[in-house]
Amino acid sequence: MIKFDDNKVIITIFAVVIGLMLFNSGSFTKFTSTGKAVETTSTSSIQCGVDTLMMSLSTNGYTPAIYGSWVVYRSGSGGIRMYDLVKKVETKIPVVGFYPAIYGSKIVYHSNRGGNLDIYMYDLSTKQEKRITTDPADQSYPKIYGNVIVWEDKRHGDGAVYMYDISTGKEIRVTTRVVGLGGWKIAIYANRIAYISNDYIYTYDLSKKIETRRVKTYGGYSISIYGDTIVWADSRNGEPDIYRYSFSTGNETQITNLSSSQYFPRVYGDKTIWIDKRHGGYDVYMYSLNSKQETRLTTVNKFNDDASFPDIYDNKVVWQGNIGTGYNIYIWAACYPGCCINKQCFTLGQCDIEGYYTGKCSKADNSCP
Numbered sequence: 001m002i003k004f005d006d007n008k009v010i011i012t013i014f015a016v017v018i019g020l021m022l023f024n025s026g027s028f029t030k031f032t033s034t035g036k037a038v039e040t041t042s043t044s045s046i047q048c049g050v051d052t053l054m055m056s057l058s059t060n061g062y063t064p065a066i067y068g069s070w071v072v073y074r075s076g077s078g079g080i081r082m083y084d085l086v087k088k089v090e091t092k093i094p095v096v097g098f099y100p101a102i103y104g105s106k107i108v109y110h111s112n113r114g115g116n117l118d119i120y121m122y123d124l125s126t127k128q129e130k131r132i133t134t135d136p137a138d139q140s141y142p143k144i145y146g147n148v149i150v151w152e153d154k155r156h157g158d159g160a161v162y163m164y165d166i167s168t169g170k171e172i173r174v175t176t177r178v179v180g181l182g183g184w185k186i187a188i189y190a191n192r193i194a195y196i197s198n199d200y201i202y203t204y205d206l207s208k209k210i211e212t213r214r215v216k217t218y219g220g221y222s223i224s225i226y227g228d229t230i231v232w233a234d235s236r237n238g239e240p241d242i243y244r245y246s247f248s249t250g251n252e253t254q255i256t257n258l259s260s261s262q263y264f265p266r267v268y269g270d271k272t273i274w275i276d277k278r279h280g281g282y283d284v285y286m287y288s289l290n291s292k293q294e295t296r297l298t299t300v301n302k303f304n305d306d307a308s309f310p311d312i313y314d315n316k317v318v319w320q321g322n323i324g325t326g327y328n329i330y331i332w333a334a335c336y337p338g339c340c341i342n343k344q345c346f347t348l349g350q351c352d353i354e355g356y357y358t359g360k361c362s363k364a365d366n367s368c369p
Helices: none
Strands: 002-004 009-011 027-031 037-041 052-059 061-067 070-075 079-084 089-096 098-103 106-111 118-123 128-131 139-145 148-156 158-165 170-175 186-189 192-197 200-205 210-216 221-226 229-234 241-246 252-254 262-268 271-276 283-288 293-296 308-313 316-322 327-334 339-341 344-346
Touching: 052 061, 052 079, 061 098, 061 316, 061 327, 070 098, 070 327, 079 106, 089 106, 089 118, 098 139, 106 139, 118 139, 118 148, 139 186, 148 186, 158 192, 170 192, 170 200, 192 221, 200 229, 229 262, 229 271, 241 262, 241 271, 262 308, 271 308, 283 316
Parallel strands: 061 308, 186 221, 221 262
Antiparallel strands: 002 009, 027 037, 052 327, 061 070, 070 079, 079 089, 098 106, 106 118, 118 128, 139 148, 148 158, 158 170, 186 192, 192 200, 200 210, 221 229, 229 241, 241 252, 262 271, 271 283, 283 293, 308 316, 316 327, 339 344
8 A cells, every 4th residue: 555644645555467477578567356466477569559557546536537647526525635646746626516527627516505406616827716607597517628618407497508618718509309317318429519318419510509419318317528429329129229420421330239337428538348247147247349458457446446427538547436334446557668678568567547567668669569
């Protein structure tokens, strides 16, 4: 255990190695699914990008979101916390809020401190909080990308989609369509807002100011968008499965087809993650569109009990997990090759929660396959 006295943060590290390890010489220690350390001698057969690490970031944490090296989440008291993956330090943000989201230095969340739910924003660079909405109805579950904040709004009775432009200070109603309540039917990426209304997925183009109907869903929810892709959970076959829509092809693809439930999909790059109940408990799974491979991320009991609210950024996945005594925040990271020499990958030092190795490479040609 490693204790940081200045913030009284105790971090318990559990390493889970999936596939082949990446060390250049000598021996290294890996951990099996039972948690037992095994001494293993490295070989000259080297593969890239299979080292992974899993650990607990915080106790008593809920609904995490990740951007870059920052993970934000709610504490049990309703305060917002941030964990810096570079500094390995948890920071208490001096605000009270729920369901935080982060982009760059800006954290958005809703709070009922005024008697109803409103949207607030906290800027990490200025250390200032700003109230975004003042309407007496509830505004909740915000998302943020760039200078645009979107949220679910009840000022018209049912759920509507509103947005706020940070650069102009203007609030706009995105659509007159009714969006189901619950906070998981709205998403934003770049100049597109995606939302589910009356069993259809729509997008709104911020630059063209055009709404487009994309694809029919069946009890669809938990929508996420990144680049060319929208993913969501869909109950057309009974228990919810994960589906994908491509903007470039206009085609829908089913990612999971199981009798058990799959929830809360999130997408980043070619990776889609979700919560999966195929083994009885709630695990975190990941699917790679490029490799067409599915990976179970949580195979150690301490990390897969009642996992929920996953999020992904680059090569890092975070989620909320129930260990029986409360909810903790966990992270899984896949380390990139530490050093590339003559088209071979070497690792220097240890796989770090930033997703990089702690050692530095003195000579590299960056030509690993």
